[in-house]
Amino acid sequence: MASDQALRGLDNLELRPSQGNPEPGRLARKAWAIAWPKLAAIALVLVIWELVTLSGWKKYVFKGPGPVLSNLWEQMQHGMLWATIGWTLRSAVIGYVVALIVGSVIGLLTARIPPVRAAIGAIITALQTMPSVVWAPFAIVLFGENNSAILFVVILGAAPSIANGLINGVDYTPPLLLRAGKTMGLHGFALYRNLILPASLPAYVAGLKQGWAFAWRSLMAAELFIAIIGQVSLGQQLDADQSNLDFASVSAIIIVLLVIGIVVDTLFTKADLAMRRRRGLLDPAAAS
Amino acid sequence: MRVSDEQVTPPAAVGPGASAPSRADAVRLTDVSKAYRTGRAELLALDQVSLTVHDGEFVCIIGASGCGKSTLLNLVAGLDQPTSGQVDTTGRKVGLMFQEPALFPWLTAGRNVELALQARGVPRAGRRAQVAELLDAVRLAGFADKRPHELSGGMRQRVALARALAQNADVLLMDEPFGALDAMTRDLLHDELERICTERTLTVLFVTHNVREAARLGDRVILLSSRPGRVIDEYTLPRAGHRRIDSPEVSEVAARLTDRLREEMGRHGI
Secondary structure, eight states, X not given: OXXXXXXXXXXXXXXXXXXXXXXXXXXXXXXXXXXXXXXXXXXXXXXXXXXXXXXXXXXXXXXXXXXXXXXXXXXXHSHHHHHHHHHHHHHHHHHHHHXXXXXXXXXXXXXXXXXXXXXXXXXXXXXXXXXXXGGHHHHHHHHOSSXXXXXXXXXXXXXXXXXXXXXXXXXXXXXXXXXXXXXXXXXXXXXXXXXXXXXXXXXXXXXXXHHHHHHHHHHHHHHHHOOOTTOOOHHHHHHHHHHTTOHHHHHHHHHHHHHHHHHHHHHHHHHXXXXXXXXXXXOHHHHO | OOOOOTTTSOGGGOOTTSSOTTSOEEEEEEEEEEEEEETTEEEEEEEEEEEEEETTOXXXXXXOTTSOHHHHHHHHHTSSOOSEEEEEOTTOOEEEEOSSOOOOTTSOHHHHHHHHHHHTTOXXXXXXXXXXXXXXXXXXXXXXXXXXXGSOHHHHHHHHHHHHHHTTOSEEEEESTTTTSOHHHHHHHHHHHHHHHXXXXXXXXXXXXXXXXXXXXXXXXXXXXXXXXXXEEEEEOOOOSOOOTTSHHXXXXXXXXXXXXXXXXXXXXX
């Protein structure tokens, strides 16, 4: 039949021509295009920082980039800083993983069961807007000044965002896809597993990302607030440096916190982009 | 009973044996009404609609906006319940296709089709071959690994058709499936749909806004009035093999359908 050949021709015409291998220089140029604005921003910050230092503003507290960076470099030579970072990251990961499990289970139950939603839907949103460090005094009474108290604060900080991300995802499952899924006979667990949960993924990932940000800042607040005897953490290091008037070290630790935040955020952003690319949610012109 | 009477049926288009009475009923609607509550007002979407689709018949439903076409398909698909009257699909399996392909964007074309097989309990071992066969039937053999966003609108709609076929449906309900496609693609897909329906002896209930499309594809065309939706006319067309959309025969039927629809729309313009 002539029509099927016409159809095949039309298919070939409509498909985007496949992109060949990128020419060798392209990767380097792309890397540079991504890198230079960041490098420029860092340079600008350093220049402004140096200018403020030169102006002599609060010069006993406010140290310039030179002393701070050399302090950071010095600390990096010693195991102490790494052990501190390691401990804090360990708390962050444990707290986040527990928040992930708790938040996901609560989110799923809330999204699925109307009475549960009526009961705790508003509470989750309220918790989300609340700085979780307000739980610290309560946590100290409950657990004592130890790591459980800190984890409690972190989990309360992160879980509501994760739960809300999942609830939003379930709520915004496109009705048309639901109709399609139901006509093909998906129901119950299979409907959730094959349709609602995958459709929720973008909102869920956004919730995970926000949950991480909340976990990280809750952890810092909790570490500053809750001193564990014999245990160093980045928060406690900040507290100790302030007491010792070692402001170069305070600034160095802040830089460490910033870098960790940026690295983790980049990982989430990469995961998010990969997912959106697979689903065709990225503008191909903007993504290239 | 609402049957076409000789006056409104274009004589040129009626052939002997156009609808073989011996065929079994596939879908039967008896005095079906459907009302929706919107706030205080009650909207009657369908009013006492009775129609029968025979096995292997291609029935087009045409009407202006607000004739309750989508409501009708939802009722037949079992996604909604009528306010009164009976919908009987006589134990046949029903598959539904929409104007949008409604493919799952996180799955490849092949996996989208496979999910329909999985949902009806086809064991994993047999699925692969069936997916290949179904994609081949809609002439997308090489595209199993593409994701929906990598395909054109016409190709996506064919994946959706393959997915509907994967549900092993005897009755295909189609809600303006080609409405969002360009004329050239639509024309080719008419040929494809016709071929597939003949090969698999499918019964089709096809809703459209497009009179030419109805005249091109239908064995029978049913006209619905708007607000409330009622059956106002029925045209039986001869199944004279392959009809071209630009043939004089299709044009003539389309012109008649248009006239009748305008008359109906005019009622609401006063």
